[in-house]
Amino acid sequence: MTTEEMLTSSAIENPWFRMLDSLKRTWYKFSRNWLSVLGLVMVVTIVFLAVFASYVTPYPQHAEKFVDFKNKNQPPSWQHLMGTDTIGRDILSRIIFAFRNALLMAIVVLAVSVPFGTLTGLTAGYYSGTWVETVIMRVTDVFISLPPIILALSIAAMLKPTLMNSMIAVTVSWWPWYTRMTYTLALSIRNEYYVQAAELTGASKIYILFREILPNCSSSLFTKMALDVGWVTLVGAALSFVGLGEQPPKPALGTMIAEGVERMPAQWWIALFPALAIMFVVLGFNLFGDGIRDALSPEEA
Amino acid sequence: MRLGPFILRRLAISIFVLFGLSILIFLIARIVPGDPARMALGPRAPVDVVERLRQQMHLDRPLLQQYGLWLWEVAHGNLGDSLVTRRPVRQDIREFFPATLELVGLTALFIIVAGISLGVISARYSNTWFDNVVRLFSYLGIVTPAFAWAVILMLLFGFVWHLFPTYGRLTAGVIPPSTITGMYTIDSLLHGQLALFWDAFVHLILPAIALALPPMSQAARITRSSMADNQNKDCFASMIAYGVPNRVVVGKYLLKPSLISPITVMALDIAATFGYAFMVEKIFGFPGLARYGIQVMLNKDVNAIVGVVMVLGVVFITLNIVVDIIVAYLDPRIRLMGRSV
Numbered sequence: 073m074t075t076e077e078m079l080t081s082s083a084i085e086n087p088w089f090r091m092l093d094s095l096k097r098t099w100y101k102f103s104r105n106w107l108s109v110l111g112l113v114m115v116v117t118i119v120f121l122a123v124f125a126s127y128v129t130p131y132p133q134h135a136e137k138f139v140d141f142k143n144k145n146q147p148p149s150w151q152h153l154m155g156t157d158t159i160g161r162d163i164l165s166r167i168i169f170a171f172r173n174a175l176l177m178a179i180v181v182l183a184v185s186v187p188f189g190t191l192t193g194l195t196a197g198y199y200s201g202t203w204v205e206t207v208i209m210r211v212t213d214v215f216i217s218l219p220p221i222i223l224a225l226s227i228a229a230m231l232k233p234t235l236m237n238s239m240i241a242v243t244v245s246w247w248p249w250y251t252r253m254t255y256t257l258a259l260s261i262r263n264e265y266y267v268q269a270a271e272l273t274g275a276s277k278i279y280i281l282f283r284e285i286l287p288n289c290s291s292s293l294f295t296k297m298a299l300d301v302g303w304v305t306l307v308g309a310a311l312s313f314v315g316l317g318e319q320p321p322k323p324a325l326g327t328m329i330a331e332g333v334e335r336m337p338a339q340w341w342i343a344l345f346p347a348l349a350i351m352f353v354v355l356g357f358n359l360f361g362d363g364i365r366d367a368l369s370p371e372e373a
Numbered sequence: 374m375r376l377g378p379f380i381l382r383r384l385a386i387s388i389f390v391l392f393g394l395s396i397l398i399f400l401i402a403r404i405v406p407g408d409p410a411r412m413a414l415g416p417r418a419p420v421d422v423v424e425r426l427r428q429q430m431h432l433d434r435p436l437l438q439q440y441g442l443w444l445w446e447v448a449h450g451n452l453g454d455s456l457v458t459r460r461p462v463r464q465d466i467r468e469f470f471p472a473t474l475e476l477v478g479l480t481a482l483f484i485i486v487a488g489i490s491l492g493v494i495s496a497r498y499s500n501t502w503f504d505n506v507v508r509l510f511s512y513l514g515i516v517t518p519a520f521a522w523a524v525i526l527m528l529l530f531g532f533v534w535h536l537f538p539t540y541g542r543l544t545a546g547v548i549p550p551s552t553i554t555g556m557y558t559i560d561s562l563l564h565g566q567l568a569l570f571w572d573a574f575v576h577l578i579l580p581a582i583a584l585a586l587p588p589m590s591q592a593a594r595i596t597r598s599s600m601a602d603n604q605n606k607d608c609f610a611s612m613i614a615y616g617v618p619n620r621v622v623v624g625k626y627l628l629k630p631s632l633i634s635p636i637t638v639m640a641l642d643i644a645a646t647f648g649y650a651f652m653v654e655k656i657f658g659f660p661g662l663a664r665y666g667i668q669v670m671l672n673k674d675v676n677a678i679v680g681v682v683m684v685l686g687v688v689f690i691t692l693n694i695v696v697d698i699i700v701a702y703l704d705p706r707i708r709l710m711g712r713s714v
Contacts, residue, residue: 213386214393217689218682219641221648226682227401229670306518313520313652314667329520333656336524337532344528347521355516 101367108363114356122171129165137321148341155341157331163342166323167349173235173318174325174353178304181243182297189250190293194281196251197258209255215248221307228316235324238317242307246300253296257289264288291368298361302354309350325350379701387690394686395447399440402679408432414456430676447683453676457669462680465665470684472542473650473661475556476584479577481643483585484592489635491589492596496631497623499601507593514590520652523583527656530579537579540658543572580657584649588642592635600631633703640696644689 312326332343
């Protein structure tokens with residue numbers, strides 16, 4: 073046995089090395105597409121801005137209650153890159169602070185709806201043909217019969233308009249889509265030979281669900297999660313646009329657009345820049361998500 | 374072609390879903406914190422007035438009985454009185470719904486016609502400059518939400534180029550046509566008032582384009598990829614080798630299987646359009662159901678919210694049935710083997 077062979081054999085047995093290796097390979101495929109890399113850069117920028125909002129914004133004190141009538145309705149200039157709003161607050165600073173809440177919302181919504189949806193979907197898919205599947209999937213059907221934006225609006229309408237409640241509203245309307253996706257995947261995966269082999273060797277149901285089926289759903293799940301950060305931001309902005317999300321003076325992208333629309337012909341920058349900011353978030357996470365999909369898909373592109 | 378049994382089974386499922394939806398909406402309206410009667414009347418209303426409203430709304434009964442009574446009323450088309458406008462919710466909805474239906478109808482037309490044709494052309498000429506332009510713009514279209522498009526379009530067409538009106542359903546001072554369907558464009562045509570039709574139509578264009586752009590781009594993208602996947606199959610290569618004209622290959626054989634996934638996605642998107650109409654109608658000052666919806670939502674008008682969501686739910690379920698029938702017609706595997714989509 074040469075040293076080289078010894079190295080590879082020990083490397084294959086070391087799970088950390090294997091993970092690092094597959095990560096390297098994924099990154100290689102991901103970085104081949106410049107659009108995916110652009111997406112990653114946009115995502116990192118958004119996260120960076122959101123986390124360090126108080127340090128990177130030119131006017132951090134403008135994030136919440138602040139009035140400066142001398143500087144109200146200023147068009148974009150070097151002082152205020154995106155202009156100021158009707159009471160003199162810097163729009164760029166407020167957008168960056170709004171990213172914070174938007175990301176927080178996306179994280180909370182996905183942190184609850186992904187595990188819940190995945191678990192219910194896996195269960196329904198594995199127990200297909202039994203009453204468990206019927207109950208889970210029929211309940212899911214009912215939730216899916218309304219588009220998430222409508223369901224989220226109507227739930228938020230019944231609750232007090234706060235960021236927390238809009239998160240609840242979006243979460244309730246988001247999980248069934250993960251259930252549906254995992255269910256469809258689990259249905260097809262459970263007939264694969266490796267699952268049948270595991271069943272024959274007497275593996276437990278838990279083992280099959282979590283070690284055989286779930287890992288094979290993961291690439292679709294990761295892709296959907298990356299895309300959904302953008303879409304949750306969008307629905308959250310829609311809620312706050314209507315007035316059912318974060319309340320002023322706290323910054324929210326939707327509220328800022330709603331305020332700007334009323335000043336539309338003359339002070340166009342008040343509505344336009346928050347709208348472009350939402351577009352930036354959705355675009356960034358879409359490019360990133362598509363990149364993940366391409367990098368994790370087994371077949372060569 | 375056994376479409377009949379398929380449709381029957383599909384209808385049965387829809388009735389079940391509708392029933393489930395009514396439970397869901399009822400629960401949303403009842404289990405939320407706070408007393409609906411108190412919320413409707415405000416914190417300063419006297420206790421006996423609130424109590425009377427509670428009895429009127431059957432809030433003093435057990436939950437199951439409340440649901441039964443409510444369902445009985447809804448099944449008879451009675452959605453209760455709006456707690457804010459003090460009119461029957463049904464009357465409010467009948468007044469505002471046609472405007473939204475008109476808007477979403479035109480949007481759907483844009484989505485279907487432009488989305489599919491762009492996708493088909495782009496797939497036929499794949500990897501040419503036209504294809505690349507369509508792909509780039511469809512990506513931008515998808516990621517830009519309808520209300521951002523509304524702001525951008527309003528700026529460009531309303532204030533920079535002055536091509537289209539940006540506010541309301543009709544020019545201020547113009548008298549709407551007398552109501553037949555409630556949709557101004559159709560009513561004015563039925564009355565033969567062409568000038569009025571044109572006025573109502575140009576008012577619809579900008580909001581409809583704003584609503585249509587994201588789903589239209591999505592439809593174009595999916596049509597393109599679905600066509601591109603299918604056209605590399607051997608059966609089409611052999612058809613072309615046998616000398617079947619291109620027009621027949623594409624129009625008769627290629628389009629049918631390729632339209633299945635775009636149609637499913639478009640239906641979902643058109644349904645979601647009712648949701649995005651909430652924002653777009655507000656931006657364009659368009660007096661539709663969505664704007665009424667926002668008003669009642671901000672005022673916690675429980676009956677009206679339930680009414681609006683229930684009406685939208687019925688619309689979506691109908692839309693889904695229609696789409697499933699179209700897909701079953703296109704895909705024999707579904708209609709013959711009863712595989713669900």
